[in-house]
Amino acid sequence: MRNIIIILIFLLLFPLTASISAPRDDYLGQLEKMAKQFDDSFSGFSVERGKELYFRKSTTGKAETPSCTTCHSDSPLKAGQTRAGKPIDPMAVSKTPSRFTDIEKIEKWFRRNCKSVLGRECTPIEKGDFITFLMSQ
Amino acid sequence: MKIKNKLIITIFSLPLIATPLALTASDDNVPPxxxxxxxxxxxxxxLxxxxxxxxxxxxxxxxxxxENHFGEDASLDKEMTREITNYMMANAQKNKIVNFDNPPLRITELRWFKHEHGEREAKNxxxxxxxNSYVDCAACHKGADKGYYDDD
Known part of the structure; x- marks a missing residue:
């Protein structure tokens, strides 16, 4: 009897755990389509390129924000801090499972932060690489 | 105006050290x-x-x-920008003489702010x-998010 209850609980919870990450997979799927349109030779997102982007020191954006690490700290596993002192949850999906699950929020922060750090919007490939890197952490 | 009020309250409350809290409270608070x-x-x-x-x-x-908010892009969509602008303007500080060509943008550079935070105590x-700056009000003013700033 107890086993049946445990199995039932798992079955009930399964769609819940699956649905948390569903928007992230959808969004990555959309990015993949755009990436293929953007670059014919595109063959999938890369953890390495995402990592490079996260740690890159940029000189083309605003002087106050030369890198993702300016606010997100030098490790995606650690909490960051805004320049005005507010804590930011770690970027790694393993530490903050709700990362990249709200499409409006993702788009808003990519738009703002890519412009702040790089001085331009990010490409679909950069966005996908970035998320893929943080999913691997 | 604010500084003057505070001075008057301070002078009057000197003999009543136990009771001035109620008097000064409203002076250092703003509507949430x-x-x-x-x-x-x-x-x-x-904050x-x-x-x-x-x-x-x-x-x-x-x-x-x-799009250039003190060194960061903080842009929002049009609707959100409109709602926030309307709220901030409707509830803004009133009865102040303002230089319309060069309105103040940093609260920390206002004269009363510098006066209030200029003492050695605040710097310590x-x-x-x-x-490294005074931007994080809540680091010292624990009720800052509710508009309480009289805990110094």
């Missing part, structure tokens, strides 16, 4: 923000500063320049908390 969008969006990066800290023209200018506090 009641708009959810303002709290969420402004509060995403910093959502209450609109009464700056005149309407300042909020209007700041909201028009969100800043060093103690390892802060």
């Amino acid at each position: 923000i009641k708009n959810k969008l303002v709290l969420e969006e402004c509060g995403a990066c910093h 959502a500063f209450q609109p009464a800290f700056l005149p309407a023209i300042s909020w209007e200018k700041m909201m028009n320049e969100l 506090m800043l060093n103690k908390k390892k802060l």
Whole structure:
């Protein structure tokens, strides 16, 4: 009897755990389509390129924000801090499972932060690489 | 005006050290923000500063320049920008003479602010908390998000 209850609980919870990450997979799927349109030779997102982007020191954006690490700290596993002192949850999906699950929020922060750090919007490939890197952490 | 009020209150309250709290409380407090969008969006990066800290023209200018908000892109979509601008302007500081060509944007550069935070005590506090600016009000004023700033 107890086993049946445990199995039932798992079955009930399964769609819940699956649905948390569903928007992230959808969004990555959309990015993949755009990436293929953007670059014919595109063959999938890369953890390495995402990592490079996260740690890159940029000189083309605003002087106050030369890198993702300016606010997100030098490790995606650690909490960051805004320049005005507010804590930011770690970027790694393993530490903050709700990362990249709200499409409006993702788009808003990519738009703002890519412009702040790089001085331009990010490409679909950069966005996908970035998320893929943080999913691997 | 504010500084003068405080001075008068301080002088009058000297003989009544036990009771001046009630008198000074209203002087150092501002009405809290009641708009959810303002709290969420402004509060995403910093304490959502209450609109009464700056005149309407300042909020209007700041909201028009969100793409370069003190060194960061803080832009929002049109609808959100409009709602927040309207709220901040409607509840802004009133009865102040403002230079319309060059309205103040940084609360920390206002004369009364510098006066209030210029003493050695405030500077020591800043060093103690390892802060490099006064932007994080809540680091010292624990009720800052509710508009209470009289705990110094």
